[in-house]
Amino acid sequence: MPRNLKRNDVVVNLTEIYRNDNVWEAIKTLVNGGTDSSRLLELYYWSQEPGIVELVRAYLEMNERARLTVGNFMLSARPQSIVAALDAQGRLVLSRSNSDNGRADQQRSASGA
Numbered sequence: 001m002p003r004n005l006k007r008n009d010v011v012v013n014l015t016e017i018y019r020n021d022n023v024w025e026a027i028k029t030l031v032n033g034g035t036d037s038s039r040l041l042e043l044y045y046w047s048q049e050p051g052i053v054e055l056v057r058a059y060l061e062m063n064e065r066a067r068l069t070v071g072n073f074m075l076s077a078r079p080q081s082i083v084a085a086l087d088a089q090g091r092l093v094l095s096r097s098n099s100d101n102g103r104a105d106q107q108r109s110a111s112g113a
Contacts, residue, residue, distance in 0.1 A: 070094075 030040060046052055059067060073094055074082070083095045 031037070059070070062070070077096050081097045083097050085093050085095075087093050
């Protein structure tokens with residue numbers, strides 16, 4: 001072992017190699033496993049969007065009830081019609097706008113109101 005290298009460095013390097021091997025193995029399985037390549041390309045495209053990976057991770061870390069509520073709300077509306085705001089208590093309020101001008105209607109979801 002080189003003088004500058006500590007035992008922990010070797011463990012970290014071996015762990016990185018193992019992780020990379022697992023990643024490549026997963027990629028090979030996806031590509032060779034009959035997965036629609038256009039979906040893989042789309043996944044790659046979206047993964048390049050700034051902040052999307054962190055957003056997806058945060059969504060997946062939410063409790064199941066919150067995740068279902070937010071997911072159902074997002075899927076039941078045109079994305080362009082969703083208006084988001086924080087109220088005075090710091091709660092997120094999601095609403096659907098009634099028109100193309102972005103004004104929210106009185107229907108509220110995800111705030112419990």
